[in-house]
Amino acid sequence: MPASPFVFFDHFVFNRVNGMFFSLSDEAALILQAAWDQQSADEIKDMMIARFGIDRGTAIRDTQQFLAKLRDLDLLPPNSNLSS
Amino acid sequence: MKHSPSRPVIAVSGLHRGESPQSGSAVIESLRARLPEARYIGISYDSLETGLYSCDRDQVDAAYLFPYPVAGPGELLTRMQEVHEAEGLSLIIPTLDSELDNLLTVQSSLGEMGIKIIIPSRRSLQARAKPVLDLLGKRTDVPVPRTFTANDPATLADYAAQIGYPCYVKGALYDARLVYNYAQLHEAFTTICAVWGPPVLVQEAIYGEEYVVGGVGDGKGGLVCQCAMRKLLRSKLGKAYGGVVIEDPAVNDIALRLVKELKWEGPFEIELVKPAGGEHHLFEINPRFPAWISFPAKIGCNMPAYVAEHALGLTTATPSRAPVGKMFFRHSEDVVADIADVARIITRGETEHTSENALPAYDAQEQWPRMRASQ
Numbered sequence: 001m002p003a004s005p006f007v008f009f010d011h012f013v014f015n016r017v018n019g020m021f022f023s024l025s026d027e028a029a030l031i032l033q034a035a036w037d038q039q040s041a042d043e044i045k046d047m048m049i050a051r052f053g054i055d056r057g058t059a060i061r062d063t064q065q066f067l068a069k070l071r072d073l074d075l076l077p078p079n080s081n082l083s084s
Numbered sequence: 085m086k087h088s089p090s091r092p093v094i095a096v097s098g099l100h101r102g103e104s105p106q107s108g109s110a111v112i113e114s115l116r117a118r119l120p121e122a123r124y125i126g127i128s129y130d131s132l133e134t135g136l137y138s139c140d141r142d143q144v145d146a147a148y149l150f151p152y153p154v155a156g157p158g159e160l161l162t163r164m165q166e167v168h169e170a171e172g173l174s175l176i177i178p179t180l181d182s183e184l185d186n187l188l189t190v191q192s193s194l195g196e197m198g199i200k201i202i203i204p205s206r207r208s209l210q211a212r213a214k215p216v217l218d219l220l221g222k223r224t225d226v227p228v229p230r231t232f233t234a235n236d237p238a239t240l241a242d243y244a245a246q247i248g249y250p251c252y253v254k255g256a257l258y259d260a261r262l263v264y265n266y267a268q269l270h271e272a273f274t275t276i277c278a279v280w281g282p283p284v285l286v287q288e289a290i291y292g293e294e295y296v297v298g299g300v301g302d303g304k305g306g307l308v309c310q311c312a313m314r315k316l317l318r319s320k321l322g323k324a325y326g327g328v329v330i331e332d333p334a335v336n337d338i339a340l341r342l343v344k345e346l347k348w349e350g351p352f353e354i355e356l357v358k359p360a361g362g363e364h365h366l367f368e369i370n371p372r373f374p375a376w377i378s379f380p381a382k383i384g385c386n387m388p389a390y391v392a393e394h395a396l397g398l399t400t401a402t403p404s405r406a407p408v409g410k411m412f413f414r415h416s417e418d419v420v421a422d423i424a425d426v427a428r429i430i431t432r433g434e435t436e437h438t439s440e441n442a443l444p445a446y447d448a449q450e451q452w453p454r455m456r457a458s459q
Contacts, residue, residue: 019329019330
């Protein structure tokens with residue numbers, strides 16, 4: 001897997017490869033960073049539960065929805081199957 | 085003669101830092117950071133070029149009016165000989181596309197006078213010209229927006245109909261206008277043709293993020309140094325007024341392929357546009373430093389200083405890479421001048437910055453409270 005192109009700041013991320021940047025929530029930052037750290041979808045959901053104290057159902061729904069959004073925006077690692 | 089081995093005299097053109105900024109002043113600013121002892125001569129074509137009146141780090145020590153390039157190489161050489169007699173030029177760094185043809189013609193004469201010049205070969209220059217850019221794209225496997233050339237508006241309109249509106253109407257050297265219909269195309273053709281002459285090009289409009297690469301080729305197919313940026317702010321004319329340094333292997337690879345194919349020597353700017361989800365398309369290659377070249381120079385990648393030192397045979401090191409994430413924002417300022425400065429350049433065809441005709445910074449600071457007190 002290629003190295004992450006992202007540089008994370010507080011509620012802000014910069015893509016060093018294409019120069020795009022955007023603001024994001026704590027939850028979104030955790031998912032994006034974990035995706036590039038080669039965490040599986042289940043591991044990311046567990047991290048969401050542990051970090052934000054949410055129930056499993058919410059964690060599964062939010063994580064899946066956001067991973068799909070990242071896929072649409074071409075922000076997941078190449079060949080990642082996280083959102084499938 | 086004002087030059088000596090320890091004090092090179094470097095002439096630079098393209099001194100206007102207005103709405104469509106030229107790169108000469110940015111080049112002087114970068115050179116002065118490394119070669120403060122050098123004397124900087126402005127090659128000017130218009131008495132209202134803003135760089136003639138700057139008293140900042142981009143100021144010229146002297147400047148000379150030159151005939152417009154349309155006057156031809158003979159007029160250029162005559163004027164250059166006059167300036168050389170007065171200044172003892174060591175090096176010329178041109179920054180205007182329209183100068184290059186004449187300079188290539190007189191390059192050997194300048195060499196005989198002992199003047200070096202930073203300029204690409206005629207073969208390289210012609211191979212990246214807008215009318216043949218698609219051929220370069222095919223040879224290097226870089227997509228290029230569909231482009232056609234015409235000498236009359238009717239033919240241009242036929243091509244535009246093939247491409248589809250909106251599309252760009254462009255001069256062979258300068259100017260690009262986005263047009264949405266035949267009436268706008270006709271007007272753009274007439275305007276561009278009146279200023280720059282035929283042919284005029286029509287080019288497919290590709291929408292997406294814009295990227296630029298400023299760099300230096302070694303003339304043997306190698307890329308000495310480069311800085312790649314995503315454009316963040318653009319003027320109405322599409323000029324970069326803000327950008328952020330990136331490190332994109334795809335962009336780097338395109339720059340390498342183009343420089344290798346062209347065997348490019350000296351400075352260049354590659355302009356790319358990347359539609360969402362698509363490939364980078366080659367928009368154009370400018371045969372000179374970009375107007376933002378003083379930005380990488382301020383963060384360790386001083387490309388003008390490298391080419392000058394290399395041409396002058398001075399010890400030099402390859403510039404460092406510009407750090408990813410560094411940004412520039414163009415911040416317009418008002419330069420104070422005096423009508424006497426304009427009179428001098430118009431009537432004498434030359435001007436020199438001295439302590440008498442420069443406005444010292446402390447004077448400017450003191451004048452404001454005095455003016456307020458008198459109101």
